[in-house]
Amino acid sequence: MAIAKTRPVKKAKSRLGQIAPQQERAVQTRDHLLDVAGELLGEVGIENISTNMICARAGMTPPALYRYFKDKHAVLETLGQRLMDRQNEALLSWLERHTPDGIDALTTHLEDLMRETARITRAEPGGVWIERALRASPKLAHVRVASHQFVTDRITDAFAPLLPGVPRKALWRRVRLTVEFGYAVDEMLDEEDRISRNDIFRDASRILNLAVLDLQRSEV
Structure with missing residues (x-):
């Protein structure tokens, strides 16, 4: 079953008033x-970043920033949404390429998806720090959760016809856990200095493959 390329990426509803x-x-x-804010987030952290700091680095006045963002948390929320959207577009493209070739093609190319997600994160100004902010701040958690639920829905849509013996609820639950695992691995790439990046990608993709294989065997 192909996943339509035109399917829009779901965005978490803004709670902070940006336009x-x-x-x-x-x-x-x-x-x-946003680019300036991402760079600053990586330099000073979520507690110290401020709208005045962003404006000074961007060469703009605070009133100019407030046309778009209510406060610093609104800036961080939009940073998170932008990064999640870019990662999710990569996922949808990956599903579009490999779903027609069946479950084996999807599992075989899991490492490719993880590497592409990591590339997108590191190309984003302050990318890994944005991910950490989405996990650390209660005001931003809804962006991460909504995005992860969205990709869980799309992966479940792709896998369900290929695993007809697995109840959709059980499939969704397993996929949701693997999605969370995948994003934890993405953050780990910049934190763990005792495992090479290649080994992280290799072993993480094997773990995810085992999760799918278990579903195929048990069909719970």
Whole structure:
């Protein structure tokens, strides 16, 4: 079963009052602020970053920032949504490529997906720190949870026809756990200095493969 490329990536509903710009120049300004904020987040951390600091680095005044973001948590929320959306687009493309070839193709290429997710995270200004902020701040957790539930839905949609003996509820539960594991591995890449990155990717993909294999065998 193919996953439609045009399926929109679900975005967590904003709880912090930011307004998405419509004009191209405004979009560029907001993206510049987000890039600066991401860089600063990696330098000073979630507790110390401030809107004044972002404005000073971006060469803008606070009123200009407040056109787009209510406060620093709104900036961080949007950073999280942007990163999750980019990661999720990679997942949807991966499903589109490999689902038609069956369950073996999906499991064989799990490591490719993990590597691409890691590449996207590290290409994002402050990417790994954004992931940590989404886990650390109660005000931002909804972005992470909504994104992870969205990708769980899409993976379940892809796997369900290939595992007809597995109840959808059980499949969703297993996929949800593996999604959380996959993102934990992405964060681990920048924290663990006793395991090589290649070994992390290899062993993590094997663990995920075992989770799928167990479903195929048990069909619980």
